[in-house]
Amino acid sequence: MRLILLGAPGAGKGTQAEILSRELGIPTISTGNILRAAMKAGTPVGIQAKSYVEAGKLVPDDVIIGIIRERLAQEDCKNGYILDGVPRTIPQAETMEEMGVEIDCALSIEIEDEVIVNRMSGRRTCKDCGQTFHVVSNPPKTEGLCDSCGGELHVRKDDAPETVKARLEVFHRDTEPLKLFYAERGKLKCVENQNTIEATTAVIRKALEI
Numbered sequence: 001m002r003l004i005l006l007g008a009p010g011a012g013k014g015t016q017a018e019i020l021s022r023e024l025g026i027p028t029i030s031t032g033n034i035l036r037a038a039m040k041a042g043t044p045v046g047i048q049a050k051s052y053v054e055a056g057k058l059v060p061d062d063v064i065i066g067i068i069r070e071r072l073a074q075e076d077c078k079n080g081y082i083l084d085g086v087p088r089t090i091p092q093a094e095t096m097e098e099m100g101v102e103i104d105c106a107l108s109i110e111i112e113d114e115v116i117v118n119r120m121s122g123r124r125t126c127k128d129c130g131q132t133f134h135v136v137s138n139p140p141k142t143e144g145l146c147d148s149c150g151g152e153l154h155v156r157k158d159d160a161p162e163t164v165k166a167r168l169e170v171f172h173r174d175t176e177p178l179k180l181f182y183a184e185r186g187k188l189k190c191v192e193n194q195n196t197i198e199a200t201t202a203v204i205r206k207a208l209e210i
Contacts, residue, residue, distance in 0.1 A: 027081055065099050065101065109193055189208070
C-alpha cells in the first residue's frame, strides 16, 4: 500500500503512521528525516538541498520530491510506504505525479481546530531523543521525564497556542486543498478523529480495509 497521510498539524498523523508502519510492514517516509539523511549521506540531491539550507533558503519542491523519489527507490519501499508531511501543497503533489511517485490512497484525518489547540498545548517532547508524550492521552510514566531515555520533557515553541493557530492558518490555506486534488483522482478517504489513539486507528483500519 502506497499511502499519504493528510491532516492538520496535531491531527496525529505521525502516531498513526508509526502504527500503520508496524502493522503493514512498510516504512514511514517523513520529509524532514529523509532530507537530513540525504544531506548527511551526501547523495547528489542531498548535496543540492544542503546548498539551499546553508544559504538560508527554502528547499525547492523539485529537490524535495527528488529526495523522496531516491528514498522510495530503496529496497524496503518495494511493498509500499507511508508519506507523512509531503506533499504539503498542490504544486508539490503535481511535481510528485510528474516524477512518477505512485500513490494508492490519500487518507485525511479530520479534526476541529479547537481540539488541536487543546491537544498540542498538552504535548511534551523529550529534549534529548525527540520522543513525544501528552499529559492526558499519552502521559510519561514519570512526570516530566522521557520513558525512552530519561531526558527532560518540555513544551516545544511549535506547540504553543499562538504558534499552533498560525500553523493551522497555513494548513487551511496551502495543504487542505490537497483533499480536492486527491478526491478528483478517486484516491481520497476521510476519517473522523476519535477520542483515543486506539479508536482513531480502528476507523483508519476500517477505511483502508486492513
